[in-house]
Amino acid sequence: MKRKIGLGILFSRSGTYSLLGEASRAGALKGIAQVNGDPTLDVAFDPIERDPGGNVDAYAPLCEEILRDEDVRHVVGCTTSWSRKEVIPALERMDGALWYPTPYEGFEASDRIVYTHGCPNQHLLPLMEYTFSQYGMRGYLTGSNYIWGWEMNRLAREIVLRGGGSVLGERYLPLGSTEVGRIVEEIADLKPDFVLNQLIGPSQYAFLAAMAELRHRDPFFGAANCPVLSCNLTECELPAIGAPAEGLISAGPWFRGLPQPMPGNFGRDDFISSLEAAAHASVMMLAHLLSGNPGGEKLPLSLLLSRPEAAQMGLSARTHHSRLPVAIAQVRQGAFHLLRSAPPRDGDPYLTRDIAVPAPLRVVK
Template structure:
């Protein structure tokens, strides 16, 4: 990983802003968290190259929890208690966030959490910069149900996020007379054969969509099982909340065009800001390492932190939290803002579809950033999201 040693050395020097970085480079969530780490490092290097914050560089202390929830807890506690760190950038899967939040709450720290999750949570010690359910689950439902049908086969890894995501989708389906024809939770180490059984059952039960919340290496196993059954994504696609370009790149085959993902960002987003981000990302980490939603969110999260730090002039979490609420910056996905109502972030929901070259083409996106609603308290029913938020189809592929 380019540059980690140098950054860790700078942590020990005087006159810096020390922060903790808690992303796994090994274990089941390493693909997503490597992207998050790289987005973090890119932002830190750009900020420091421009003179740092108030003349001082940001100095990350980077630790590897190895996808182990106990290690997340131990390392977060060590950062806060033994290393003098007050701000931590980290966590991917919900089990890791749940392991760290009690530590930052007890010690008065601040966790900057940059990945989509199941919602229904609030902590004054967390800044949530990944998508909430109304920015992730609802746009997927709005896109899927009119185009593909209302019968879902649900398959996910066995932990909190998939179970809560399926609960949300079940509630949405109940409004329109749809159904979940099957619901499977597989272990983190599930192999291709386990997914083949799920795919075969989806076909036999007449599912319209395979809804995936699989994480880690199981993502590739699911798409491989789908390909082995010679199914057509135009008829029954995999629709995912967790697949991204880094997963496509890691697969030993190229998935067929037509599978669907909901996310605020894809590498193919067309804007000068994103073109610059992608070019810088590839220059630092190599052309074969794609910029994905995990990397982009971690990247702009550090930019938000740096802007808040510039205003606060201190690493004190309460002061930083005060400054970041309502703060707006330009991110590769578009202009984002931390909502002062709930510490989540206005984001730009998009629908991507797999295409040749292991990429996603953006087929639908919002015309403006969407207010986060982690508890779905303002949800008024399917069919309103287009009208209320300017959901625009880019390419009528159905």
């Protein structure tokens, strides 16, 4: 007989980044259905769901409500780094744990969080290496005005300058702002080799639309020059963006159609995006850690992740990060097409291994 365990689900289904939240939620619910129908697992999850509605101030109270009122210890949720950091005090007060299935900027290893998507050594660094070799080292940086944009661009700036390149400009927009005109005008004047885009939601959609217009009117920005790069854009947003997404290059652990699933998916690959896959993997890995382990849901993460099964699934007991493959892909005719891949690598949130700067060689085509 299965042991029933409550599992918190905390994703925004409305607001600035609702498409990302919906994708992650779909993956978590798919994982719950799979666990509950698997006769080899002696646990079943009862989803306890709350919707912050894109309001960052709602995450911590709702997370605490789940943990306090529903006798839940594990929550799968949050989309932005802002919301993730907001819930940490609630996790600490209520002795809870968060499984965070979204790419983030690194420099964090909370004993209350399992990070199941990529950090910079798994997305930004390989993306920069590819871009330097193919396009050049003169970059323009833009992003949403919060920790994701700040930290990702700080790292990118360090990588570019250490390699002998240059950062021609750097600008930020408030979350949800679509006032992209000044940024695109500056890019048109500066003509960088690449644009690193850390915008999210409608800001990113408006920016890509404006960049598409720029490509039509200025031959310098044709298909072979000045790509827009991303470390967080996935298939779940392509329908909202449409044709302006063409040519964008993104990095992540998985794109639809790749044969190698993410660790924790146990061979399943019927996902729309890596956000869905990572949320599914979060639920599946938790289930495998709790199955045959009565009372395991009450254990501290440090003990739970010390079980042999955790290492077998690519979870680090030391950093709480996941071992993930690397894929770099470009949008062509509305879908991502693989440009380069690399074997799974451990998450290194503090970049303890020195940042490798690729030689600034450009492939002549």
